[in-house]
Amino acid sequence: MGVCRGEALAKTFHRSLIRSKQVMSGALVLLGVCTVGCDAQEVIPPVGSVGMPTHQAVQAPPVPMSGRSLWVALQPYLGQGTTSSRSAPSLRLISAGHQPLLLKDARGDVQRAPLITITWRLVALEEPLQLSRQVAGPFASFESAEQVASQWRELGVAAVVAHPSEWEVWAPQGVQPLPGVDIRLWQGIVSTAVQPVIQGDSGDRSLVGPIQIDAPDGLSWKGGVYLGPFQLQVDAYGSWTLVEHVPLERYLEGVVPHEIGAGAPSAALAAQTVLARTWALANSHRFALDGYHLCSDTQCQVYSDPRQASFGVRQAIVSTAGKVLSWKEQPINAVYHASNGGVMAAGSEAWSMQSVPYLRAQLDGSVGWVDRFLLPLTERVVVKSLLDNSDGAYGQGHPRFRWTRTLTAEQLQQALRLVAPSLSMPQRLTVLERGPSGRVLSLEIRDDGHQPPVVLRLDAIRRHLRQLPSTLFVVEEVGVGVWQFSGGGFGHGAGLSQAGAVDLARRGWTTEQILSHYYPGTTYGPLPEMKDAP
Numbered sequence: 001m002g003v004c005r006g007e008a009l010a011k012t013f014h015r016s017l018i019r020s021k022q023v024m025s026g027a028l029v030l031l032g033v034c035t036v037g038c039d040a041q042e043v044i045p046p047v048g049s050v051g052m053p054t055h056q057a058v059q060a061p062p063v064p065m066s067g068r069s070l071w072v073a074l075q076p077y078l079g080q081g082t083t084s085s086r087s088a089p090s091l092r093l094i095s096a097g098h099q100p101l102l103l104k105d106a107r108g109d110v111q112r113a114p115l116i117t118i119t120w121r122l123v124a125l126e127e128p129l130q131l132s133r134q135v136a137g138p139f140a141s142f143e144s145a146e147q148v149a150s151q152w153r154e155l156g157v158a159a160v161v162a163h164p165s166e167w168e169v170w171a172p173q174g175v176q177p178l179p180g181v182d183i184r185l186w187q188g189i190v191s192t193a194v195q196p197v198i199q200g201d202s203g204d205r206s207l208v209g210p211i212q213i214d215a216p217d218g219l220s221w222k223g224g225v226y227l228g229p230f231q232l233q234v235d236a237y238g239s240w241t242l243v244e245h246v247p248l249e250r251y252l253e254g255v256v257p258h259e260i261g262a263g264a265p266s267a268a269l270a271a272q273t274v275l276a277r278t279w280a281l282a283n284s285h286r287f288a289l290d291g292y293h294l295c296s297d298t299q300c301q302v303y304s305d306p307r308q309a310s311f312g313v314r315q316a317i318v319s320t321a322g323k324v325l326s327w328k329e330q331p332i333n334a335v336y337h338a339s340n341g342g343v344m345a346a347g348s349e350a351w352s353m354q355s356v357p358y359l360r361a362q363l364d365g366s367v368g369w370v371d372r373f374l375l376p377l378t379e380r381v382v383v384k385s386l387l388d389n390s391d392g393a394y395g396q397g398h399p400r401f402r403w404t405r406t407l408t409a410e411q412l413q414q415a416l417r418l419v420a421p422s423l424s425m426p427q428r429l430t431v432l433e434r435g436p437s438g439r440v441l442s443l444e445i446r447d448d449g450h451q452p453p454v455v456l457r458l459d460a461i462r463r464h465l466r467q468l469p470s471t472l473f474v475v476e477e478v479g480v481g482v483w484q485f486s487g488g489g490f491g492h493g494a495g496l497s498q499a500g501a502v503d504l505a506r507r508g509w510t511t512e513q514i515l516s517h518y519y520p521g522t523t524y525g526p527l528p529e530m531k532d533a534p
Contacts, residue, residue, distance in 0.1 A: 054133035054170045055162070055236050056190070058291040064284045069245040071231075071292040072303055074221060078232075078240040079120040079194040088194075091118040091232075091242065096225040097217025103198070105207040111198055116213075118232070121197045121206065125190065132173045132187035138166030140463035142286055142299065143333075143351035145169050151178055160289050163299070164237045193238060209233055209240070224254075224305025235290035243292045252276050252317050253309035258302040259336075260498045262310035265505035268498070269316040271514045274524070275496060276301055278324040278334035281527075325515060325522045327358055332522055336496040339401050340364055341472045341488025342386060342393030343377065344518070349435035349471075350492035351459055358519040359494050361436035365393040377438030380431070384474045386438065387488050395499030400469045400490035407467060409481035412445060415464050420454045423447050429475055429483055439471040439493060459492070495519065 061071040081088040095101050095114045103111040139145040145167040152159035152171055155178075159171040177183045196207045211232040218225040227250070231243045246254075252273055256262075260272040279301060284293040286300060296303035309317075325332045333347070333356065347359035361377075363370045369392030377383050390396045407415075412426045424447040432442040432455065443461055446453040456464055461471050473487030489497075496518040504514050512524055 052130055052132045052173070052187075054160070054172055055131060055289070056129065056238075058234055058236055058289070060288050061284075061292050064248065064281060064293060069247050070251050070280060070284065070294060071243050072246055072251065073241045073243055073287065073290075073292050073295045074226065074230075075242040076235065076239065076290070076295065077237075078242065079196065080237075080239040082120040082122050082194045084122050087120045087197075090120075091196075092116075093118070093213065093215075094220040095215055095217055096220040099216040101219070102214040102216075103211060104213075105209065105211045107208050109205070109207065117199065118207070119197045119199075119204075120194050121204075122192050123195050123206075124192050129190040130187070131190060132185075134171045134173055134175070134177065134183050135168055135186050136171075136178070136181050136183055137168035139168070140459035141351055142167055142283075143353050144459060147352045147354070148178065148181055151181075161286075162236060162289050163287065190238075194240070196232065196240065207232075222304075225307055226254075227306075233291055237290075241290065241292060248277065248280065249317055249321065250306065251280065251303065253306040253313065254303045255280075255301045256313045256316065257308045257310065258304045260501070262308060262313050264312075264498075264502050266312055266316065267505035267509060267511045267514060268501040269312050270320050270511040271496065271501050271505075272336070272498065273313075273316040273320050274323055274325060274511070274515060275334040275336050277320070278326075278331045279336075281324060282331040282333055320511070322526045323524060324527060325519055325524055326527055327356070327522050329527065331527065332356075332358055332519060334496075334519070335359070335492065335494050336498060336518075337489075337491025337493060338497070339395055339398040339470075339489045339491065339499040340493045340497040341401060341470060342369065342390065342396070343373075343437045343472070343488075343493070344495075344497070345437045345439050345472075345493030346435060347494045349437055349439045349441060349458070350494045352457075358522050360520070362520075364395070364497060364500055368392045369394075376434075376436035378434045378436065380434075380474055383434065383438040383472070384486070387472075387474065387486055394503045395497050395501075397503065398490065398499035401499065402486075402488050403469055403490075404487070405467050405469075405485045406478070407465070407483055407485065411467075412465075412483075415466070416445065416454055419456075419460075419464060420445075420451075422451050423454055424449045424451065425481065427481075429477070431475065437472070437493060440473060441471075443475075462492075 062068045064070050078091055079088045093101055093116045100112045100114045101116055103116055136148050137145060145161045149159040149161050149169045155176055157171050157175045159169055162168045162170050173185060197204050198207055213230040215228050218227050226244055229245050233241055233243060235241050255276045256273050286294055294300045325334055342364055344362045344364050346361045347353050348355045361375055363373055373386055409426045413423060416423055426445050427448045428446045430444040431440050432444050435441050442455055442457045444453045444455050462468055468485055470487055470489040470493060472489050473485045475483050475485050478484045501514050515524055
């Protein structure tokens with residue numbers, strides 16, 4: 001990233017497309033087209049079998065470590081679903097003030113208006129594009145997908161993480177498959193693409209991307225106001241993405257109040273600010289395949305109306321400016337969640353990932369709470385004892401610190417219809433394995449027939465059983481085809497508990513004490529390459 005490989009390579013990938021969709025004939029319909037140049041950024045070429053690409057490449061965003069802005073997707077998959085007779089929903093861009101928006105496409109065509117509406121048109125490609133790939137997934141999270149991609153890369157395979165709708169890993173056909181990983185082969189012909197269309201004085205005209213959008217008074221978007229600048233660009237699937245180029249410190253104004261709440265105590269706000277900054281830097285490769293850094297929903301950090309940043313949030317940003325948590329001089333994987341139920345999870349209990357020393361199972365409470373239980377909490381009776389208690393645990397005021405959920409066989413069958421369509425009515429649920437924090441690592445579900453049991457592991461448990469706030473639970477059958485889950489916490493449980501941080505801040509803990517408690521062994525301060533960054 002950050003280095004252009006020359007004009008020849010830029011021309012090779014001059015037309016960026018692609019959101020492809022298989023049709024009955026076995027061919028593919030391409031849903032996006034874009035023209036890009038070389039702006040001191042690396043183009044990551046896709047690699048397929050026998051010279052056949054896995055996907056159409058888009059240009060990678062600049063490295064944020066250098067002080068450049070983060071590229072954050074406000075709306076992905078625009079134009080998806082466009083056909084020869086129907087446009088996908090239009091994109092409406094509205095100025096937040098009196099000054100008009102300024103839109104400029106790659107050909108230099110300019111549009112000025114307080115309201116700009118972009119529709120979509122399906123066009124035929126001059127030369128169809130043939131794609132082929134091996135696909136692993138879907139995965140419940142980027143973390144689990146990245147672990148599989150990393151294993152492939154260690155074998156010399158050019159594997160990439162994609163998010164066409166769910167997290168997947170793409171690799172060239174013909175390369176060595178990974179043991180124990182289900183792979184499906186995919187190939188097809190891309191023959192059409194979607195172009196953005198704007199209404200001008202002389203009628204409709206097509207736009208060529210990337211499309212730059214300036215909003216002098218800000219852009220009114222989903223109830224918020226965003227300052228930009230903005231870019232409309234194609235992704236790796238042919239749909240288009242509205243991206244904001246937002247400085248890192250301003251990005252935090254749109255994250256911190258929506259993650260922990262603008263009214264949290266100052267030490268907790270500062271801790272959340274450091275984590276949000278750290279997480280953004282450590283995960284800026286998350287959507288590299290699609291030409292931007294981060295999304296704005298729960299697949300990343302929630303990034304919403306920056307105007308909701310209170311005075312306390314802005315003070316937290318200023319007081320911690322440039323500071324992150326690091327380990328071995330790299331920003332840590334600064335995961336966090338709402339409530340851990342009184343016990344922190346190891347990272348490997350939440351996702352398929354390599355263990356790191358700063359994300360480990362640890363009781364989260366006073367000395368009395370810590371002395372009451374002994375890790376590892378791998379036995380059901382011990383987990384139930386912890387869940388039956390709360391005195392001395394940090395963050396116990398959270399509404400989901402303790403919870404119960406009841407699921408019927410019909411609800412389980414419906415929840416598992418995609419992963420196990422042949423599963424008949426579930427008859428038995430069994431916890432096969434627990435991690436050191438007591439969280440369920442694998443849950444087996446058997447039906448009344450002869451089908452193999454369904455085994456949900458790690459983050460796939462909550463991905464499919466969305467009613468469960470966490471995987472820290474015990475389960476028992478309370479009737480025929482009815483199970484009660486009794487649990488604690490809300491979220492994956494690794495890293496900082498936001499409820500715990502608020503509790504500790506109210507007890508007088510400092511920001512550094514809170515961060516050291518939840519991420520032991522890490523370093524608080526600027527990274528060496530950030531010290532001179534603007």
